[in-house]
Amino acid sequence: MLEINPGLTIWTFIIFIGLLFILGKTAWKPMLASLKTREKAIADSLDRAEQARADAERLIADSKRERVKAEEDLQKSLQEGRTYAEQMRKDLVEKAKGEAARMIEHARAEIQRDTQNALRQLREEAADLAILATSKLLDENMDEERHRRVIHKMIAELPAIPE
Numbered sequence: 001m002l003e004i005n006p007g008l009t010i011w012t013f014i015i016f017i018g019l020l021f022i023l024g025k026t027a028w029k030p031m032l033a034s035l036k037t038r039e040k041a042i043a044d045s046l047d048r049a050e051q052a053r054a055d056a057e058r059l060i061a062d063s064k065r066e067r068v069k070a071e072e073d074l075q076k077s078l079q080e081g082r083t084y085a086e087q088m089r090k091d092l093v094e095k096a097k098g099e100a101a102r103m104i105e106h107a108r109a110e111i112q113r114d115t116q117n118a119l120r121q122l123r124e125e126a127a128d129l130a131i132l133a134t135s136k137l138l139d140e141n142m143d144e145e146r147h148r149r150v151i152h153k154m155i156a157e158l159p160a161i162p163e
Contacts, residue, residue: 127151 131147 123155127155130154 127148130151131144134147134150
């Protein structure tokens, strides 16, 4: 059945050794060089990927810091805006109070003037009535200028009306 032929075995072994020698010189070195090149390319790719991951993490951290800073700046700006608006409101209120006080003072002065005018008019009318009454009582007609002087003198002697 199965017979071992020693000549065939020797020649097979010699051919196998020769083939290994030829392959070692022609195929194994280029294949190993190709594998080493590929291994180096993969290692370089892994290094670049690691570098890219580190850069991405750094950029993410920078982005987070910038976002936090932007939020702080926004809050600061909002606070400054609120403070400015509150100050403007206070200024407007003070200005309105001042304007109201000026208007009240103006109204008081106008009321005082009107009161003085009314008193003056009342005195003149009282003088006219006194002249009329005096002339009717005396049945004597004095000239009007003399009546006025007498009445004004009498009115001046009257006590002042409290304001």
